[in-house]
Amino acid sequence: MSAAELPLSVDDIYDAQRRLRGVAASTPVLSHPALDEIAGRIVVCKAEALQRTGSFKFRGAYNAVAALSSRERRRGVIGASSGNHAQALALAGQLLSVPVTAVVPHDAPQGKVDGARSLGAEIVAYHRQRDDRDAIVARLAVDQGLTVVPSADAHAVMAGAGTVALELLWQAPVLTKILVPVGGGGLAAGTAVAAKHINPHIEVIGVEPEAAADTAASLRAERIAELPAVPDTIADGLRHTTPAALPWEVNKALLDRVVTVTDAQIVQAMGWAFKHLKVVTEPSGAVALAALAGLDLPPGPVGVILSGGSVDLDAFHRLVATPPPRKEPALA
Incomplete structure (x- = not known):
């Protein structure tokens, strides 16, 4: 598939950057000799844990809501989220005077749910194992006339996420590769489009938890796998x-x-970020950093996206103090 046929262009990302100017934080890049030693090369970390609402998600949520028509804004938006997108969408709604409904799993971290609620979002809970999240979102959207703003599966959301890489490569133009976490895939997609537009030779490497490697499985199958x-x-x-x-x-x-x-490597990376960079990351936010040790990389500086820091103090301390049993990483 050519660049022109992809569902995201670099022009979309530059449009998002203009919308976000003066609204989203331009997060810093951080480094430390200890991380360089771990990786055997220069490491530059993009600290999206310091973004508004604590994660990169604010970029995509705000870009998507800001792009809506005045009629769509008046009626409100709805999105499903494990927590970070809910908080991001809630802040975007608050800033743009748009009502927000967030559909979150029953076991979402309470701090993330409380954060979204405190920013004005109406919270609708569902059970991961029993309920169809997407069906709930679709029903509420129809019943209440709401516009759906997904956490990843939308052009404007991916474009907003892509501004992370634009900033990173402006701040550190010598990078030869970028490690980026992969969940729904919006951040990875935006990163890949932006990075390869700026430097066609840069290597963009997605990182997933071993237990949640749906994109790795899909790449092996050459189709979406579940x-x-x-x-x-x-x-x-x-x-x-x-x-x-x-x-x-x-x-x-x-x-x-x-x-x-592995989860043990993720916790280790949370410790690295705290000790060496003085940044608190949630587990999802430390996934890319966790891939530094033992990863076979060609020479050259590597960028790492620390995607989020929405974790409460007790959970952070519990994880870092008592990490899960360590297993070796797997390559896809």
Whole structure:
């Protein structure tokens, strides 16, 4: 599939960057010699954990809501989320005076749910194993006349996420590869489009939790594959059973590869970020950093996207103090 046929263009990302100017934080890039030693090369981390609402999700949510017509804004929006997109959508709605409904799983981290509610979102809970999340969203959208803003599966959301890579490569233009977490796939898709437009030779590597490697499985099958059950991983933001359709079209064409990491490696990376960068990351936000150790990479500086930091103090301390048993990573 050629770049012109992909469901996301670099022009979409530049449009999103203009909408986000003065609204989203231009997050810093951070480095430390200890991370360089772990990776055997220069490491530059993009600290999206310091973004508004604590994750990169604000970029896509705000871009999508800002692009709506005045009529759509008046009626409101709805989105399903494990927590970060809910908070991002809630803040976007607050800033743009748009009513927001967030559909979240019953076991979503309470801090994320409370954060979305405090920003004005109406919360609708569902049970991961018993309920059809997408059917709930579709029914409420029809019944209440709401516009659906997905967490990944939308052009405007992917475009907003792609602004992370635009900033990263402006801040660190010498990068030869980027490690990016993969859940629904919107951040990876936006990163791949933006990065390969700026540098066609850059390698974009997706990173998934070993237990939630739906994109890796899909790449092996050369079609969208579905995991048999909701993944059991501490990376709650990446517990997808299947890639989102639009990001998948981009990622299968542009990602150079996808690797997986264990929960123990994710916790280790959370510790690295805290100790060396003084940044608190949630498990999902540390997934890309977790791939540094033991990953076979060609020479050259590597960028790492720390995608989120929405974790409460007790959970962070519990995870870092008592990490899960360690297993070796798998490559896809």
